[in-house]
Amino acid sequence: MQQRQAGDRRGAGGRPGFWLTGALACSLAAPALAQHKPTVEELQKRLEALEQRYGAAEQTTADGQVLDVAALDQRLRVLERNLELQEEARVAREKEAAVVAVNDRGASFKSANGDYEVKIRGLIQGDGRFFTGGEPAGTYDTFLLRTARPTIEGTLGKWIGYRFTPEFAGDSASIVDVYADLKFSPAATVRVGKFTSPVGLERLESSSALSAIERALPSELAPNRDIGVQLQGEVAKGKLSYGIGVFNGTVDGRDAITSNPDNEFEYAGRLFFEPFKNDASFWSGLGFGIGGSVGDTEGTGNNFLPRYRTPGQVQFFNYHAAVAADGRRTRWSPQGYFYRNAFGLLAEYIETTQELRVGATRAELENNAWQATVSWVLTGEDASYRGVAKPSSPFSPGKGGWGAWELVGRYGELDVDEGAFPLFADPAVAARSAQSWTVGVNWYLTSNLKLIANYLQTRFDGGAAAGADREDEKAVFTRLQVAF
Secondary structure, eight states: OHHHHHHHHIIIIIOHHHHHHHHHHHHHHHHHHHTOOOOHHHHHHHHHHHHHHHOSSOEEOTTSOEEOHHHHHHHHHHHHHHHHHHHHHHHHHHHHSOEEEEETTEEEEEOTTSSEEEEEEEEEEEEEEEEEEOOOTTOOOEEEEEEEEEEEEEEESSSEEEEEEEEOSSSSOEEEEEEEEEEEETTEEEEEEEEEOSOOHHHHSOGGGOSSSSOOGGGGTSOOEEEEEEEEEEETTTTEEEEEEEEOOOOTTSOOOSSOTTSOOEEEEEEEEOTTTTOSSTTTTEEEEEEEEEEEEEEESTTTSOEEEOTTSOEEEEOOTTOEEEEEEEEEEEEEEEEETTEEEEEEEEEEEEEEEETTEEEEEEEEEEEEEEEEETTOOOOOTTOOOOOSSOOBTTTTBOOEEEEEEEEEEEEOOGGGTTTTSOTTTSEEEEEEEEEEEEEESSSSEEEEEEEEEEEEEEBSGGGOBOOOEEEEEEEEEEEO
16 A cells, blocks of 8 residues: 555656646646636746756656657747737737727727728707797797708728718708718818808808707808818818818708709808917917808799798798899808807808899899807806817716706897898898897707707897888797717
């Protein structure tokens, strides 16, 4: 019995061949059991331990077997190389794998080198409109789906960008934006498709970032989305931006139709300066510029002549049906904003002239509008042209988070050329001018969810029978907005 036990101890601890074979087996089996791949350093240490214990030369075990450490060394080197190849393959797979991100700005899928990308975004706006006075016949209190816009945008290589935004709110689907960008450099990008004409400041502001629910009166004179080609870019480290393009041309305040019915084109452009952008100065949020357009248009109807609406979306001016656009249409718009911490101020003026004809009578009429919007973020977040980006304390019931709160006040006027009455427009239906003010509160619960309430009131000059003034329009508008 004692001899057997001694033999067992000798086999377990006294026979180098048995020990070394077991150690190698354990070193190779351990990764599979523990899900751990030995590093090169670990393998090197094992090899050094073997050489220190048995020497670098060939050894003989107690039972006469030959122990070849050099062979073990070769086997370990093969194992090291296999691990290196596995690591190289893993790194190669990671370099080729797409990057998927889902966050409060939507979802994105990007190639490993960043050249190809698809972004999925969306905007949903549900409104409530409640009139307390001055609404014309056929205008009702209502709930409506104001906006339902999914957006797909991204890049196709380093030089091509794209965007596609349909609109599903309303009685039928339509296309809001669809364009491609040829991005030669930040200073020179060519945009082709349907997009917002570079004239009005508030028109160029995203509807998800508006301080008030609906746009102000100057946006009724600025062109909205048009079809054409535009050269745009930023220079001087983003302190100067520009856009200049050729378009089919569209009526004041509206989108272009899908074709060019009068065979005429419109030329539009804009320069905007932010001289202290990215500077740590009081004026870092200052921006100002000028936009304008010029072109000929000929035709009758709503595709050629404007209809002006109040911020309550009620029409208060239109031309006689017999009136035709017949010649040059020009617009120009000085504009600017200033944002400092929680304070925001946006102001613009726009003037549009149009050559008109009714029968044998021709005239060039000039309409103009202006507005100023002041905002203050009560909870201290930074105000900006793009709205409050993210509340410091997102809404979290029971945990002290109440989101961001913003107060808004706006005043604006729109004046129609006196020469429009009575030959070109009916003074018993169309008002000569409108003065509108809005107060509101915006509650940013999170970076994706926003609740808005506005009280708006518009006063008119003219627009009623016997030369009387149309009754003041008064309304309360509400909105729930989800943006991502």
